[in-house]
Amino acid sequence: MTIEATTKSTVDAMVLQHEVEQFLYHEAALLDSHSYDEWVDLFTADAHYFMPLRRTMTRRQLHLEFTKPGEMAYFDEDKNWLEIRAKKFATGTSWAEDPPSRTRHLITNVRIVEDDGDELAVHSNFLLYRTRLKNDVDQWVGRREDRLRRVGTGLAIVKRFIYLDQTVLQSGNLSTFF
Amino acid sequence: MTDVPRAVDRLDDLVSLDTGEIDRTIFSDQEIFDLEMKNIFGRAWLFLCHDTQIPKRGDFFEAPMGSDNVLVVRQRDGSIRAFLNTCSHRGNAVCRAEEGNVRNFMCTYHGWTFGLDGELVGVPGKSIFYKDKLDLSKHPLRKVAQLDTYRGFVFATFDETAPPLEDYLGATGRLGLDMIAERGDMEAVPGVQKFTVHTNWKFTVDNVFDYYHPQITHMSAFSVGLIPAPPDDFVEGGAKSDTGANLEVPFLPTDLHNFVVVGEYGHAISGPDQESLEVTAGTEPFAWRHKPEVEARLGRHGGRVAGHPHIFPSTWVTTNAQLSLRVPRSPDVTEIWWFSFRDRNSSADEQAASLDSQIHFFGPAGMLEQEDGENWAQSTLQTKGLKSREIPQLLKMGLGTSEVVKEDGLAFMDAPINEHAQLWTYHAWREWLRNPSWEELRERTIPRDRY
Structure with missing residues (x-):
């Protein structure tokens, strides 16, 4: 491989990394500004959004730590369910979010682990900080496994699996998106 | 030291079946919580x-x-x-x-x-x-x-003198569990949802029977069609938004026809009557219960239950083949555990539809339950204020207006939405705290003829 080719592939990788990160940051900004309709628009029609349960298991049985699709979950959504959730937040009577929570989605450790030209497998870590009312504080840390599809000039989310770093959830609800 | 008498020394004053008033102290008092652990959770199945x-x-x-x-x-x-x-x-x-x-x-x-x-x-x-x-x-x-x-539900007690489980459950508690068991060859869906609400456990139990709150608390779920929209002629005023707009609280036809069962040891069932529910919801979702053998086993009165059974002290059976355990951890911390069930013999599509509805109604991300926790947390907080806690908790709806009918081992009432089952639970709770013998406890929790 020539020096020029090596440089070109490195630059291509950096551009792609930049594009993916900017997409994820844009998405996080939409959530933090409660722009749920626009956020749902980032998902493809065949999207699958899934947050399994997690259980404290011994190292020997760690492969059973997370539930799988078809088993109980916190979120198991197609695009239609995401739209219903967004619509519910917008009713003006969704009291769990009125007054609205203040959230900050911090997205880090973004890695493109697969790229077949049409779709990308992207892993990231998140810290979602939420405060409510005068002094309620929730923090959720975890990782996401996304599948992003090239659509038109940009990207869209085909699949998002969210793995929380809690077993017994320490919060009273999950009236937000991850 | 304060000169206020300790709550544990005035159990008589904490719950009144006659006025429908509850002392708010019971939701945050540490000594009450410790007594609950000993006399209720240390003895009950x-x-x-x-x-x-x-x-x-x-x-x-x-x-x-x-x-x-x-x-x-x-x-x-x-x-x-x-x-x-x-x-x-x-x-x-x-x-x-x-x-x-x-x-x-x-x-x-x-x-x-x-x-x-x-x-x-x-x-x-x-x-x-x-x-x-x-x-x-x-x-x-x-x-x-x-x-x-x-019927597959595992129970235990720390009290070797406790009556056998089936006697403890009685007709009311057994009927509650039958509402899951009768659906088919039931198995637990893998995965128990567990989450933490900053509330006293009794608020989470009280809410099980509360068919007065969905129209307001879960108004947004009605709005997006999660619960079938009620007809316009049942709209009643009363609630106004902070801008003065009438919220047009959408009461359901079933709200006029609730079926309440109260049982020994504090078990209860409250909510819509099955027949009136089917007027708006149709019979299709209830196919499992319209088989002759299931109807025979549920019995003529059991077959009317479309509300929420609760097995004292902390086990709720939903209408959706789920069971919710309310787990007290401290006076103001309660874990909610959700167990979900499916029929082994149902098709993959039926199982998927059942799971889809279980995930979307209850649990921390459930579009109904999302709204509940903050009500309970805020209610618990207000029981700590020196002055706020002096205000009685009101459970007066329908008080003194319902005849109890006793048939087939069940004691039941037909009434519009009411607060009978909540008050019954608090009454039983108080009798448990007195730590009577099992025979005394059963006698003190035999329903009267009118509530």
Whole structure:
């Protein structure tokens, strides 16, 4: 491989990394500004959004730590369910979010682990900080496994699996998106 | 020190069946909580898990029993035992996982090892250090006093004098569990949702019977069609938004036809009457209960239940083949555990539809339950204010207007939405706190003829 080719592939990788990160940051900004309709628009029609349960298991049985699709979950959504959730937040009577929570989605450790030209497998870590009312504080840390599809000039989310770093959830609800 | 009498010394004043008023202190008082742990959770039959969660030898599930945690374990002979998750040596938990499969439980402190039956089978240094003077048979994991199952639901009690499980459940409690068991060959869906609400556990139980709150609390779920929209002619005023707009509270036809069952030891059922529910919801979702053999087993009155059964003190059966355990951890911290069930014989599509609805209604992300927790948390907070806690909690709806009919072992009332079942639960709760004998407790919780 020539020096020029090596440089070109490195630059291509950096551009792609930049594009993916900017997409994820844009998405996080939409959530933090409660722009749920626009956020749902980032998902493809065949999207699958899934947050399994997690259980404290011994190292020997760690492969059973997370539930799988078809088993109980916190979120198991197609695009239609995401739209219903967004619509519910917008009713003006969704009291769990009125007054609205203040959230900050911090997205880090973004890695493109697969790229077949049409779709990308992207892993990231998140810290979602939420405060409510005068002094309620929730923090959720975890990782996401996304599948992003090239659509038109940009990207869209085909699949998002969210793995929380809690077993017994320490919060009273999950009236937000991850 | 304050001159206010301790709540535990004035149990008579805390609940009034005559005025429908409750003393708010009971939702945050530490001594009341400690008494609840001892006299209620230390004696009652408590739900642990479902038979199908631990199908194989060595399968275990850790379950709460009041302030203790027990390991529910499938034995070599297929039976189930439960014992405290604490080493008989120095107290360390002998199991750190929430569920799994083991051959034995080894304490990670000094290596004491217990068999699936809880017997102490191994002690490092038994000969060299203990000089063979330790009698292993005297130091097993401590078992619950009684364990039994009703149609696959595993219960246990710490009280060896407690009546048999079926007697404890009575017709009301059994009917509650039948509402899941009668749906088919039921098994637990893998995965128990567990989350933490900053509230007193009694608010979470009270809410089970509360068919007055959905129209307001869950208004947004109605708006997006999660609950079938009620007809316009049932709209009633009363609630206005902060801009003065009439919220047009959408009452349901079923709200005029509720069916309430109250039973010994504090069990109760409250909510819509089945026949009136089917007027708006149709009969299709209830196909499972319209089979002749199921109708026969539920009985003429049991077949009318479309509301929420609750087994005292803390087990709620939903209308959606789920069971919710309210787990008190402290006066103002309660964990909610959701167990979900499916019919082994139903098709993959039917199972998927059932799971889809279970995930989207309840649990921390459930579009109904999302709204509940903050109501309870804020209610709990206000019971701590010096002045706020002096205001009585009101459970007056329908008070003194309902005749109790006693037939087929059930005591029931037909009424519009009411607060009978909540008040019944608090009445029983108070009688439990007095720590009477089981016979006295049963007598004091025999329903009267009118509420």
